[in-house]
Amino acid sequence: MKKTFIGQNPSVMWFLLALAVFTLAVTLLSEATGIGIISTSFVKTLGKTLCLCLVAVAMDVVWGYCGILSLGHFAFFGIGGYAIGMWLMYARTESIVLESLVGQPIPPTPQEISDAIGNQIFGVVGSSEFPAIWAFADSLVLQLLMIVLVPGLLALIFGWLAFRSRVTGVYLSILTQAMTLALALYLFQNDSGLRGNNGLSGLQNIPGFENTSQAWVSVIFFWASALALAAGYLFFAWVVSGKMGSVVKGIRDNEARVRFLGYHVESYKLFIFTITAIVAAIAGALYYPQAGIINPGEITPIASIYLAVWVAIGGRGRLYGAVIGAAFVSLLSSWFTGGGAPDIPLGFYTIQWTDWWLVLLGVSFVAVTLFFPKGIGGLFDYLVRKPS
Amino acid sequence: MSMLLEVDGVSVTFDGFRAINNLSINFAKAELRAIIGPNGAGKTTFMDIVTGKTKPDEGKVIWGDRNVSLLGMSESQIAREGIGRKFQKPTVFEAQTVRQNLAMALKTKRGPFAVLTHRKTVENGTRIEEVAEQVGLTEQLTRTAGELSHGQKQWLEIGMLLAQDPRLMLVDEPAAGMTPEEREKTTDILREAAKTRAVVVVEHDMEFVRRLECKVTVLHEGSVLAEGSLDQVTSNQTVIDVYLGRGHA
Numbered sequence: 001m002k003k004t005f006i007g008q009n010p011s012v013m014w015f016l017l018a019l020a021v022f023t024l025a026v027t028l029l030s031e032a033t034g035i036g037i038i039s040t041s042f043v044k045t046l047g048k049t050l051c052l053c054l055v056a057v058a059m060d061v062v063w064g065y066c067g068i069l070s071l072g073h074f075a076f077f078g079i080g081g082y083a084i085g086m087w088l089m090y091a092r093t094e095s096i097v098l099e100s101l102v103g104q105p106i107p108p109t110p111q112e113i114s115d116a117i118g119n120q121i122f123g124v125v126g127s128s129e130f131p132a133i134w135a136f137a138d139s140l141v142l143q144l145l146m147i148v149l150v151p152g153l154l155a156l157i158f159g160w161l162a163f164r165s166r167v168t169g170v171y172l173s174i175l176t177q178a179m180t181l182a183l184a185l186y187l188f189q190n191d192s193g194l195r196g197n198n199g200l201s202g203l204q205n206i207p208g209f210e211n212t213s214q215a216w217v218s219v220i221f222f223w224a225s226a227l228a229l230a231a232g233y234l235f236f237a238w239v240v241s242g243k244m245g246s247v248v249k250g251i252r253d254n255e256a257r258v259r260f261l262g263y264h265v266e267s268y269k270l271f272i273f274t275i276t277a278i279v280a281a282i283a284g285a286l287y288y289p290q291a292g293i294i295n296p297g298e299i300t301p302i303a304s305i306y307l308a309v310w311v312a313i314g315g316r317g318r319l320y321g322a323v324i325g326a327a328f329v330s331l332l333s334s335w336f337t338g339g340g341a342p343d344i345p346l347g348f349y350t351i352q353w354t355d356w357w358l359v360l361l362g363v364s365f366v367a368v369t370l371f372f373p374k375g376i377g378g379l380f381d382y383l384v385r386k387p388s
Numbered sequence: 389m390s391m392l393l394e395v396d397g398v399s400v401t402f403d404g405f406r407a408i409n410n411l412s413i414n415f416a417k418a419e420l421r422a423i424i425g426p427n428g429a430g431k432t433t434f435m436d437i438v439t440g441k442t443k444p445d446e447g448k449v450i451w452g453d454r455n456v457s458l459l460g461m462s463e464s465q466i467a468r469e470g471i472g473r474k475f476q477k478p479t480v481f482e483a484q485t486v487r488q489n490l491a492m493a494l495k496t497k498r499g500p501f502a503v504l505t506h507r508k509t510v511e512n513g514t515r516i517e518e519v520a521e522q523v524g525l526t527e528q529l530t531r532t533a534g535e536l537s538h539g540q541k542q543w544l545e546i547g548m549l550l551a552q553d554p555r556l557m558l559v560d561e562p563a564a565g566m567t568p569e570e571r572e573k574t575t576d577i578l579r580e581a582a583k584t585r586a587v588v589v590v591e592h593d594m595e596f597v598r599r600l601e602c603k604v605t606v607l608h609e610g611s612v613l614a615e616g617s618l619d620q621v622t623s624n625q626t627v628i629d630v631y632l633g634r635g636h637a
């Protein structure tokens with residue numbers, strides 16, 4: 001009667017297998033191995049897509065399983081990106097500055113070095129001072145810690161305030177939108193300490209990998225993204241299985257009833273909200289080095305809404321649905337908006353997909369919500385007949 | 389003998405309407421009690437107050453050996469104190485199996501980390517099967533609760549209540565939608581449960597109440613109108629006037 005975790009959740013095994021095969025195939029076909037059927041830039045796109053799948057899985061857990069329609073989880077994704085970006089930018093600028101100072105008659109003082117780095121980084125916003133939030137930027141370990149701590153703490157405080165006052169439903173969604181909007185607006189300011197609307201750039205240059213080709217760097221990040229997705233998927237599959245899954249789904253369907261069974265609903269929501277925020281941040285920390293740049297535009301409210309759309313189209317309440325939705329819609333989106341899709345001339349009017357893609361997405365979203373509430377993932381129900 | 393639950397001078401007003409009016413009612417540690425009263429008498433609201441769903445405007449609700457007030461506690465705290473409830477409209481987790489519903493109700497640790505690292509044990513499994521047997525859902529354990537008939541959902545909710553093993557059971561209209569045989573079985577279960585704990589049953593069906601063979605409290609307009617055996621209260625003229633006289637039975 002007792003079965004292993006994977007044995008009880010065959011979809012987890014199938015997912016991990018598919019991901020492994022996909023990762024291997026992309027690696028073999030990449031420019032890194034010399035075959036080059038898949039270009040380096042497309043490897044990056046695929047690696048980024050895996051990160052989007054991971055944040056979508058987190059979104060599915062918080063929304064699809066726990067019923068909290070957070071429209072702010074992309075803020076955590078962005079914070080993860082900023083956290084790693086600070087170290088990347090600092091370390092790279094430091095090495096450039098040090099290089100330029102080599103051979104000077106008088107060795108530069110640490111203050112001079114720091115000023116020079118500050119000048120390089122903050123010149124665009126008319127400053128050379130390091131803001132306090134950059135205190136740990138010179139340490140990779142500390143900055144990695146920030147990826148977890150900053151969004152974790154923010155989610156904990158925000159969630160505690162919101163859940164404690166029993167804010168639910170649409171009010172909570174609005175509150176999360178306000179959170180991500182406030183964060184974006186703050187970061188847009190030049191004196192936010194994160195270079196205002198310039199954001200952090202040059203993130204694709206990984207210190208320590210100067211002598212590695214971008215082809216290999218892209219494959220390494222692709223692997224890291226695949227690994228993170230696998231680990232995150234496994235972790236969340238474990239969280240939403242068993243008794244925790246029961247309670248969490250119970251909260252989604254009838255939180256009052258769960259309370260009368262003696263479970264402190266707010267603690268559970270806070271737990272789910274926070275762990276999903278942390279995983280979203282980890283996904284972001286892997287995404288932005290592949291994107292090369294992060295700016296406050298990334299975490300405007302619409303980004304979090306897209307996230308919810310992906311999960312809805314993929315099918316919420318099933319983790320692979322979130323993965324399918326995120327991969328499918330984000331790849332399709334870059335195909336349409338990147339000019340991949342041919343324009344449709346109607347004689348009197350030409351449909352240009354760069355303009356019309358959003359309309360198509362919106363219509364699909366409404367259609368899925370109305371006619372296929374189980375999303376694309378729901379198709380698997382026809383494939384797998386559960387023995388009853 | 390000190391009381392398990394003492395409700396003293398409690399009042400609740402909804403938008404100017406007094407649903408509970410200076411209500412005082414006590415329950416002993418092991419007793420079976422039926423509460424009857426016309427629609428809108430405040431029976432469900434009384435349960436809402438005890439379980440923390442509704443906060444009264446005034447009055448006291450004192451619980452247990454430590455004589456603590458329930459009024460400052462959250463719903464989940466009150467439930468952990470040992471007060472279980474079955475709702476008037478059966479509320480089970482429809483998306484989950486009967487077994488999962490029972491497992492969630494089972495008296496185990498309620499904290500997130502205890503639940504996250506929870507492992508199935510043989511004892512718990514046996515307990516779930518015992519309860520399922522008791523409420524006749526053994527065959528349905530792996531079925532989704534949403535597929536059950538109305539009566540079966542009633543049973544499941546009673547099963548969840550038993551699995552919780554509370555010191556006070558508040559049972560709101562358990563017989564609704566049940567066949568006569570099922571009603572009989574329900575009275576047996578409730579009487580058995582009341583040997584070791586307090587069981588409070590709200591029911592409109594007089595035959596059902598008669599079979600419970602217990603003290604009856606009549607509520608009317610938010611306060612106690614009469615108390616005693618079923619025969620006593622049904623022969624009370626005021627009760628007949630306000631309740632039976634209006635055609636409820």
Ligand SMILES: Nc1ncnc2c1ncn2[C@@H]1O[C@H](COP(=O)(O)OP(=O)(O)OP(=O)(O)O)[C@@H](O)[C@H]1O
Pocket residue numbers: 402403407425426427428429430431432433434476
């Ligand atoms: N949340 C609420 N807001 C406003 N009025 C309420 C609320 N809850 C109950 N009431 C009112 O309080 C009164 C008592 O309701 P309650 O549900 O306790 O009656 P009841 O005795 O359980 O009746 P029934 O036998 O129909 O279940 C009713 O008039 C009802 O309309």
Ligand SMILES: [Mg+2]
Pocket residue numbers: 431432433476560
């Ligand atoms: Mg009622």
